[in-house]
Amino acid sequence: MDTTKFYINGAWTAPSDPAPLDVIDPSTGAACATISLGNARDVDKAVAAARSAFPSWSSTSKEERLAALERLLALYKEGQAEIAHAMTQEMGAPKDYATSAQFDAGLVHLEETIRVLSGFDFEQTRGKDRLFYDPVGVCALITPWNWPMNQVLLKVAPALAAGCTMVLKPSEIAPLSSMVLAGMIDKADIPAGVFNLVNGDETGVGSALTSHPDVDLISFTGSTRAGTLISKAAADGIKRVALELGGKGANVVFADAGEDAVRRGVLHCFDNTGQSCDAPTRMLVERNRYAQAVQEAQHVAETVAIGSAHEPGDHIGPLVSAAHWEKVQGLIQAGIDEGARLVAGGTGKPKGLETGFFARPTVFADVSNDMTIAQEEVFGPVLVMIPFDTEDEAILIANDTPYGLGNYVQTRDAEKATRVARALRSGMVSINGDYLGTDMPFGGFKQSGIGREGSIWGLEEYLEVKAVTGDGA
CATH class of the missing domain: 3.40.605.10 (Aldehyde Dehydrogenase; Chain A, domain 1)
Structure with a gap:
């Protein structure tokens, strides 16, 4: 060709x-x-x-x-x-x-x-x-x-x-x-x-x-x-x-969520090097589980494998281009400058991967939903974590975005899961890590x-x- x-x-x-x-x-x-x-x-x-x-x-x-x-x-x-x-x-x-x-x-x-x-x-x-x-x-x-x-x-x-x-x-x-x-x-x-x-x-x-x-x-x-x-x-x-x-999906993790909910959410955020419009990039965690969840997310980010796309194995690869790498770096720096607590990753390239457009898997804690990293689509391996106290507060934070593509709910309470899914203003909602079938529609609300x-x-x-x-x- x-x-x-x-x-x-x-x-x-x-x-x-x-x-x-x-x-x-x-x-x-x-x-x-x-x-x-x-x-x-x-x-x-x-x-x-x-x-x-x-x-x-x-x-x-x-x-x-x-x-x-x-x-x-x-x-x-x-x-x-x-x-x-x-x-x-x-x-x-x-x-x-x-x-x-x-x-x-x-x-x-x-x-x-x-x-x-x-x-x-x-x-x-x-x-x-x-x-x-x-x-x-x-x-x-x-x-x-x-x-x-x-x-x-x-x-x-x-x-x-x-x-x-x-x-x-x-x-x-x-x-x-x-x-x-x-x-x-x-x-x-x-x-x-x-x-x-x-x-x-x-x-x-x-x-x-x-x-x-x-x-x-x-x-x-x-x-x-x-x-x-x-x-x-x-x-x-x-x-x-x-x-x-675009999207800025919220992953609402209630205190009664399964033990693997946080790990699964972090890995899903980093999937395809975070370059997915429906990625769960905002993790909202009920306050009495929040400190533990931050530690779990930090561990996942620090241990996730990253490497050349030409190598076999289960790992994330580079960002798509030099310009996109610069954009992601700028948004990570904005999170630092605006006072979010950096618990994993940060700016720069991973050690040993200085050639190519590799980014460090990054987690921010104690984010407020009006920060740049909570409102703008980063499109990289960057997770922001936000605590909440009540179900109503979680819904309010999740919906406080110009986007409405995909949201996520983690809880063992089936009635609560359905109630929250109905209240979320998005075209798609996934409960407890399930994936929509190919016979379902893909698309979103708002912007x-x-x-x-x-x-x-x-x-x-x-x-x-x-x-x-x-x-x-």
Whole structure:
């Protein structure tokens, strides 16, 4: 594969004006590939290809689209090693983690889309009336770097299933796995123009896509700041916009929580090097367990393994880039400056890992919820701990955030767990370490986004509903 090319209208295509950009391996700080940044002319070509392909692809049968997704699923399974290696190189997912969690996240969304499509009726009867579900049209899919295949296939799979055509702009920081996937889509005999990929940055390809008059829907995963700009760009064309944005999840640990609740919460916060929008980054602990919980969190942070993404084993890897490392360092320093008690980690790199973008697993105690580290999404291995006295106070603190993606509750009292889950203003709540199934929606309240991805909700994002009355005679 020539990584400087784009996939447009069924072929790898040279950029209109080559603008080389190195893809940096976060474990080494060295370039592992070179891509080209696209521009508005490249976007025009890709959107034109998608628009041209839409009439025929949108009129295919459900069975034809199922067969195409099944072919893609088989190729994705066969390409596990290649996909995983690309993610290790581009965003620093440790090789075993890339092969399992990162790869599997894309796999389960492909499988769930196939399951949902198999049972979905695009024409439904309601009494004397009918509902027709039509594909929205040409979709701009813009994805981040932190869970590449998870977020790409959460969009590409249901868009294909719905009968939409699309242009994907993966993160320019981590584009390699998406380019491998594009090759699989080509081999799956999906018609030319249905899927297109153009690499680029926010100001070039991103802005050209979101404001393009021939784009009907924008699905974006990334920062709340960028989501705001995309919404404004889409407003003039009244485009449908689906946004999955930031989070600042609270993990509410009551005194009666299981013995492993704190350890599990810390490890979950540090999972993927803390680079997950639904990470439980604020641990709220009932006061009579708080001192013990701080000690437990400190121990976990000081003993968690960290190392090169190219090494096997169960450990966390580097942050994605030098710029992101600097951002995380600045937020850790802000926590120190604002008076939070640093009990583990801190600024700088772990001993022996001075090359690459490694951060020290960090825990702050005695944090007040108005501190910067309690309000801003750090997106690194940084946990803040806050004590509370009552259930109502815990709910108040948990909801005191502009975000509302995922929250967590730890208690042996089932009634209390349900009561608190109902009161939390977030799109998802996990109780006692359980994980949502792939047949559940992913998304949030408030500044965490608009809409839901995954399963039936993900498919419906790419469909228009048409109400029809009369017998058609």
